[in-house]
Amino acid sequence: MTVIRDLDKDKMVVAEGSYTVASAVKACKPNVISAYPITPQTHIVEDLSQFMADGEIPNCEYINVESEFSALSALVGSSAAGARCYSATTSQGLELMHEVLFNVSGMRLPVVMTIVNRAVSAPINIWNDHQDSISQRDTGWIQLYAEDTQEISDMTAQAFKIAEDKDILLPAMTCMDGFILSHVHEPVELLESDLVDEYLPSYEPEYVLDPKNPMSFGAFADPESYTEFRYLQQQSMDNAVKKIEDAATEFYDIFGRYYGGLIDEYETEDAEIIIMAMGSVIGTIKDAIDKLRDKGEKVGLLKIRSFRPFPVEAIRKAVKDAKVVVPIDKNISLGLNEGALCTETKACLYNTSINMPVVGFMIGHGGRDIRISTIESIVEQAKKVADSGIEVESQYADLKEEML
Amino acid sequence: MTLLPGGVCKAGSTIVNKTGGWRTFKPVYDYDKCVKCKLCELLCPDMSVLPRDDGYFEFNYDFCKGCGICANECPKDAISMTLEEK
Numbered sequence: 001m002t003v004i005r006d007l008d009k010d011k012m013v014v015a016e017g018s019y020t021v022a023s024a025v026k027a028c029k030p031n032v033i034s035a036y037p038i039t040p041q042t043h044i045v046e047d048l049s050q051f052m053a054d055g056e057i058p059n060c061e062y063i064n065v066e067s068e069f070s071a072l073s074a075l076v077g078s079s080a081a082g083a084r085c086y087s088a089t090t091s092q093g094l095e096l097m098h099e100v101l102f103n104v105s106g107m108r109l110p111v112v113m114t115i116v117n118r119a120v121s122a123p124i125n126i127w128n129d130h131q132d133s134i135s136q137r138d139t140g141w142i143q144l145y146a147e148d149t150q151e152i153s154d155m156t157a158q159a160f161k162i163a164e165d166k167d168i169l170l171p172a173m174t175c176m177d178g179f180i181l182s183h184v185h186e187p188v189e190l191l192e193s194d195l196v197d198e199y200l201p202s203y204e205p206e207y208v209l210d211p212k213n214p215m216s217f218g219a220f221a222d223p224e225s226y227t228e229f230r231y232l233q234q235q236s237m238d239n240a241v242k243k244i245e246d247a248a249t250e251f252y253d254i255f256g257r258y259y260g261g262l263i264d265e266y267e268t269e270d271a272e273i274i275i276m277a278m279g280s281v282i283g284t285i286k287d288a289i290d291k292l293r294d295k296g297e298k299v300g301l302l303k304i305r306s307f308r309p310f311p312v313e314a315i316r317k318a319v320k321d322a323k324v325v326v327p328i329d330k331n332i333s334l335g336l337n338e339g340a341l342c343t344e345t346k347a348c349l350y351n352t353s354i355n356m357p358v359v360g361f362m363i364g365h366g367g368r369d370i371r372i373s374t375i376e377s378i379v380e381q382a383k384k385v386a387d388s389g390i391e392v393e394s395q396y397a398d399l400k401e402e403m404l
Numbered sequence: 405m406t407l408l409p410g411g412v413c414k415a416g417s418t419i420v421n422k423t424g425g426w427r428t429f430k431p432v433y434d435y436d437k438c439v440k441c442k443l444c445e446l447l448c449p450d451m452s453v454l455p456r457d458d459g460y461f462e463f464n465y466d467f468c469k470g471c472g473i474c475a476n477e478c479p480k481d482a483i484s485m486t487l488e489e490k
Contacts, residue, residue, distance in 0.1 A: 215412055215415060216411075216414075217412055219412070229409075229411060232409050
């Protein structure tokens with residue numbers, strides 16, 4: 001459960017989510033930033049650009065590029081040369097990066113990138129859902145999802161620590177909901193540079209691109225060795241499972257803020273119905289749970305912070321005594337009529353002794369507002385599943401049938 | 405062989421991976437026509453044109469892929485591309 005030790009109101013400022021992230025990046029002292037502006041990510045890179053212009057990020061190069069493909073490609077070279085690298089993007093920009101995402105993870109370059117989650121075209125839509133980053137889940141990037149602006153700020157430092165660990169060396173996406181988090185002004189503690197120095201060691205790669213000692217990165221691998229490179233990447237993902245937990249607890253030791261490691265639990269202890277979700281909708285669900293708990297309903301929430309690596313063991317442990325599990329997805333795998341969290345939760349409970357109904361609800365696509373009443377109606381339907389079994393395995397919770 | 409994560413390796417490692425077998429046409433010098441202008445050496449994308457002590461050049465057939473740039477660019481038509489035969 002989220003723990004905030006000694007909330008220091010004197011240190012708090014009211015800042016926009018994007019500014020909070022940009023400040024966190026500044027505190028992590030990147031050496032190269034390369035990004036291309038796209039709504040709703042724009043304010044992050046504008047703020048970073050301003051910090052650069054004001055000389056607030058020493059020993060850093062800000063590369064202006066002509067596309068997202070170039071933005072990430074520039075970081076491939078920079079990271080290989082030993083620089084701590086940062087970018088941010090969203091939606092179509094992230095999809096344009098698709099090819100380079102594999103190159104970054106395959107070359108084991110610990111780039112950190114904020115994804116300001118937004119729906120993908122067509123039809124064009126600039127509002128929030130998770131289709132963009134979920135569509136990149138198999139690219140070998142760690143994916144972490146934040147609930148509020150303080151968490152996405154703190155997650156930035158955690159992501160560098162996880163990604164740059166010598167047992168991991170994988171790039172990481174930190175995901176925040178577009179507009180809902182990127183454009184909201186909230187009281188936060190901006191990451192303090194001196195504490196980040198204490199938390200985050202400098203990046204010391206074993207191999208770097210250097211003309212004095214020439215090396216090849218991502219060199220040719222024929223059928224003789226390609227499988228083993230993939231195996232090594234998966235092994236690092238397995239290592240990241242523990243490292244993500246450690247990074248969260250070490251962060252708590254220094255900063256006094258904790259949001260869970262791979263997952264976080266809210267009122268799950270005696271819960272018969274456990275809702276699972278990622279991102280800003282967590283706050284709405286917590287409010288709904290408080291209301292339902294007042295009425296005596298045994299409902300709990302499992303917040304997924306890490307989607308890649310997928311926290312299989314942690315989920316099994318958290319839901320094993322529930323009667324129904326209800327993953328909520330801001331994405332859909334077209335052709336399966338399910339969101340990714342639903343599919344993967346079912347997969348991680350299969351072939352175990354845990355046998356319970358899993359019913360998925362897709363919700364809030366393209367930025368549609370998610371109301372407490374919608375969560376309550378989902379819980380109503382979950383109760384019916386607990387009593388009389390599954391009728392519909394996965395469906396939209398907020399479909400407007402009158403428009404069809 | 406132990407792999408380094410990320411496919412990191414020392415430069416020049418392709419020296420063990422001979423790619424001459426990819427060739428369909430093979431460049432052959434006619435030294436009577438060659439004026440030692442060096443264009444073939446400069447333009448070869450695979451560093452497969454090697455200078456000799458006498459100022460002429462020879463091909464390194466272990467790595468020449470037969471792209472034909474040298475023959476195409478030779479101002480004296482001193483390089484002919486001939487079909488590879490066993």
